Amino acid sequence: MTGNSIGQRLVLTSFGESHGKCVGAVLDGCPAGLEIEEKDIQKMLDYRRPGQSQVSTQRKEEDKVEIISGVFRGYTTGAPIAMIIWNKDQNAKDYESLTTKMRPGHSDYPALVKYKKFNDYRGGGRFSGRLTATHVLGGAIARKLLKEVLGVDTNSYTLQIGKIKIKNQPTSNMIKSIYSNEVRCPDKNSAKLMKKAILDARKNGDSLGGIIESVTTNLPVGLGDPIFSSLESDLAKALYSIPSVKGVEFGSGFAGSESNGSKNNDLYTIKKGKIITKTNNSGGILGGLSNGMPIVLRVAFKPASSISKKQSTIDIKTKKPTWLKVGGRHDPCVVPRAPPVVDAFVSLVLADHALLSGFIKPVL
Amino acid sequence: MTGNSIGQRLVLTSFGESHGKCVGAVLDGCPAGLEIEEKDIQKMLDYRRPGQSQVSTQRKEEDKVEIISGVFRGYTTGAPIAMIIWNKDQNAKDYESLTTKMRPGHSDYPALVKYKKFNDYRGGGRFSGRLTATHVLGGAIARKLLKEVLGVDTNSYTLQIGKIKIKNQPTSNMIKSIYSNEVRCPDKNSAKLMKKAILDARKNGDSLGGIIESVTTNLPVGLGDPIFSSLESDLAKALYSIPSVKGVEFGSGFAGSESNGSKNNDLYTIKKGKIITKTNNSGGILGGLSNGMPIVLRVAFKPASSISKKQSTIDIKTKKPTWLKVGGRHDPCVVPRAPPVVDAFVSLVLADHALLSGFIKPVL
Amino acid sequence: MTGNSIGQRLVLTSFGESHGKCVGAVLDGCPAGLEIEEKDIQKMLDYRRPGQSQVSTQRKEEDKVEIISGVFRGYTTGAPIAMIIWNKDQNAKDYESLTTKMRPGHSDYPALVKYKKFNDYRGGGRFSGRLTATHVLGGAIARKLLKEVLGVDTNSYTLQIGKIKIKNQPTSNMIKSIYSNEVRCPDKNSAKLMKKAILDARKNGDSLGGIIESVTTNLPVGLGDPIFSSLESDLAKALYSIPSVKGVEFGSGFAGSESNGSKNNDLYTIKKGKIITKTNNSGGILGGLSNGMPIVLRVAFKPASSISKKQSTIDIKTKKPTWLKVGGRHDPCVVPRAPPVVDAFVSLVLADHALLSGFIKPVL
């Protein structure tokens, strides 16, 4: 595989560019017999769609998915499922001046060195956050597969925007309503503060980062393959393919490394005949395998690189310092649009491992 | 691949068990023409060898590597390089009582559910930290390859043990001497405090975690493949295969997500005719590609799970609560032995990408 | 990979169904900087297009390719190249009666057992020869890449139809004109006999098989990776994915196994300062590596399974014997449409190995 495919038995191949004709994906290895239609995917796509609110980019894309193969009479056939979203509101002119001025924080410079003049620089081309739509295409199917066959629930939400941290640890009830606010934070009061922080940043021509938390419940014990296909390895690999992600941690994560073994170890007990742990500092993964507790992970996003503030940079042609104001339409903070993307990758990886470990069969 | 191999063009396959006959590795895809002998590998192995100091396990293993294929007249041939370390001081009896009592924080429980009675539980078997020796086998060769062909330097060191953080940001000079102290911390004063913290934890029958930082310099611009083979994706996948790792971040990482774009963006400038960035919050990676700045990443280790303190747990046979004191010989903190392992994985991943991107040829 | 992708660095992923919306492909790993436009692909597609002559199926498909990603301003960017052919003349009704009557020689029976009722049986669905169009999509690009960068020429032609064998060993001049006759045989007189044989078979409600020979010249010495990525291994794997292929041989092949080493060994000599062999019984491959001589291979196709003659079979519902006349529009012999498909796979495999061995760089 050469960087555009991920997975072992459930393989997502992504294609398309931010300002090309389309973005799309091929999902191979999905078991035959899953009932699927476009609206199953559309719902998750809509949560990530641009142009929906004040906190996101003003690019208008209806992001309508079309399934063009692999589904027959409403069910998957076992053949690769190809899906396309035709780009509508691309505006490549915004990017003409960028061909020589390297945008700080973006892939412009290494991509130019690597791909030379052939790089499709328009809106970041292949490096654009827009490509995360293709991950949602596959992820929505994986998520439905996990839910239908194993009853697995995957949800993620905003835990922090800039310096604003969530006040109350979200309950499962709170999580159900995250799409009722624009920042996708389960704590409504925190959500308001977060929204204000984003709007303030936009007003200042600046941007913010933040942290997404993902929780997956009802997974059986024993998913994962030691050593290099540990759940943590495969989840981290997938999550780091999201642009702007600069940190991934599981369970107690970085904070846990300051603790003691006697505190951080999750002690076993029995509840209603089922073996569980009293705490979940491991984030549901031991030795790379699921242990039956919720998979809990957090993903750190850097502040969006595109800001309208003037920045100093280099003109690659003249090799001289210059100034740059990034035009185009951008997210002042990508975090509110990220939960469906995180859900997509968590679902893709877990569904792949459910297939690898035999929890889901190749034909339902 | 089924969990015991990693890499695309430079592929490490690990085998062996903690208390079996041996641990070993096959490194496939190493270019023909690299001068290599056992002592090149032994040096790095010795840095992670157990039984060396008060801060690590008392298991005595000389960990002597034997190259059994792939090297001819002192040079690699392009054929797979198989390497073996014969286990000497295994003591499987320590683990007999553990077959039914699930050790908190260990893989025991999910591994038993997954592999049933067939799991080799002795000392964690395939899940043991001892397997990181096999990663060093391949990593030492990858590191030499990067150094010889591209002049790349990879180093990692202890940044934090428990709550003790390093005082002074390490200089390249300080990094050179990290193996002069037992905790592998470049700041000698911090090292003393860290050592004391570990010995205190051991005395209390407890354990500590910590954080390793890795810095790689002199990498060319343009390593990495977007999207799913981004450097961050592949590095994180590799690093998460190390037991006890629960967090990985690049550049400004989790802290960066609290910042603003205008602060976190690394501005370009020119120094001695070379394009560089004034800061390095990206950790040397933009759009998944190396940008020529040092690759900087941090790895969080949870406190070692094996502690001699009494812990409550479940007996899997009786399905009743019970008590457990973990015997055997264990590290009160695995962090001081981790730098060569982190170096190994960083080197394996970067050498793989140097091959993929054409910076290193299949025959030197 | 799960059966719909092939290649290591140059990866073709195929999607679509015979009577679905479309067939298509994603080619990943093509170096940036190759000048490509739709007509480069269309030419090769046209050679395999149905409905062109008396010797092929009457299904009318214009098979017009559309490139939807990966090409920018006329050049490949290094991103995945997605290509689509929309199906026009599908007529699924022809196949309604086939859902329970298993067609002899087709995938119907094992596909039904494997995929149950979810299998897309229309026209063979995913198993149809129509899918070879998707291989030509990628193969045309690979072929151009090999030609442009290394000057490699790949051609294949009909060597035998039924019992009619080619009379004269084709010269390179003869090969140039193979598309001037309907059976794609470089020997015009043999071509006439072959055409007659096919038309006779059709008249009788029967079908024929045949043999394609492929010759590739100008390949550098040293492509291929021993052991499991030998050129023969990878070429055979690719060629066997073509429906109806039941034999693949290289150089002197099956006939060579009746010979002696002293006759079959190709002796080295020097011609114009270049090391060559006097004969080419090895088919240009020694030890799995190209040796600089032309790559010569032959592919045996079984007689087309769809015949209009009445055949006895089983009704899967009643589990009783029954009779069947295969309706629909079919090729009485698939061989004349196969040369571009064989060229496609030979090109894909050799281009992949040219990338793996460093003869072609990731960016041109």
Add this chain to the structure above:
Amino acid sequence: MTGNSIGQRLVLTSFGESHGKCVGAVLDGCPAGLEIEEKDIQKMLDYRRPGQSQVSTQRKEEDKVEIISGVFRGYTTGAPIAMIIWNKDQNAKDYESLTTKMRPGHSDYPALVKYKKFNDYRGGGRFSGRLTATHVLGGAIARKLLKEVLGVDTNSYTLQIGKIKIKNQPTSNMIKSIYSNEVRCPDKNSAKLMKKAILDARKNGDSLGGIIESVTTNLPVGLGDPIFSSLESDLAKALYSIPSVKGVEFGSGFAGSESNGSKNNDLYTIKKGKIITKTNNSGGILGGLSNGMPIVLRVAFKPASSISKKQSTIDIKTKKPTWLKVGGRHDPCVVPRAPPVVDAFVSLVLADHALLSGFIKPVL
């Protein structure tokens, strides 16, 4: 994977050289719970061992396998199974003169061009037929797995040596006794003629080729993944990694391409309530999937390249013509030693697909 590993879920990695310290293999992905000991493997190794009879090389190797990981208390654990055979009778001196004189029919020339002076030329190094011992290591386990879990039987035997073809189509009874004669031909009378032909060739300083047939019974319907992981694709890929193989065909193969559809199609019928076909021209594979009939394939081996007759060649140093008599100890015909190797690859591929298709679970 880089040429030394094969398989998707059951992955064999081969290492070692003909005249190095050892040859060995790592088999990854074997389900936990298979009872295995060295003698299970040794039996199959012994059938391939050199120095056993007049028809094979006089190199004496006891080829004793040692399992060094992955088996615990007599059962596989799910961990990689590493196995080693230490070389005993290597005699590298035989090859000193060969460093500049290119042996016709061998990999010497392309390997020298590709790997330069780093190639391990001793006895063919990595290209030697000796490496097929490593395939038997993994294949013996795969074969036992298929037998134990699914009752599958795989056998192969000599069908032809030089121009001597087997007289009588072998029955299953005849197949049971193939190891009672030195050429492994189930027809005793043919076997005598074949042996004489080999001894005659040796006497003349020459060599012979031949054909192996493989028959696998009792496979369930539905193994295989269309398109690129068709059973034919994966079997051919594996079989072509055996040195000297120049042809692979399934069922009626090349002969079938001279037939008519009405004759070559296998008609369905019912026997004892089971759907079978009256003939088996498909070799048990339709659409790349097993159809429940025996898998039948044939493998063509070229005459052994090492002959003691004087041959003209080129001295690579002087770039001048020269003469060569290949010394060392060689097989006048490799075919009699090939059946266990063919069995090994057929078993590895089918077991891999049995895992992929869910017929064998990851833990027994």
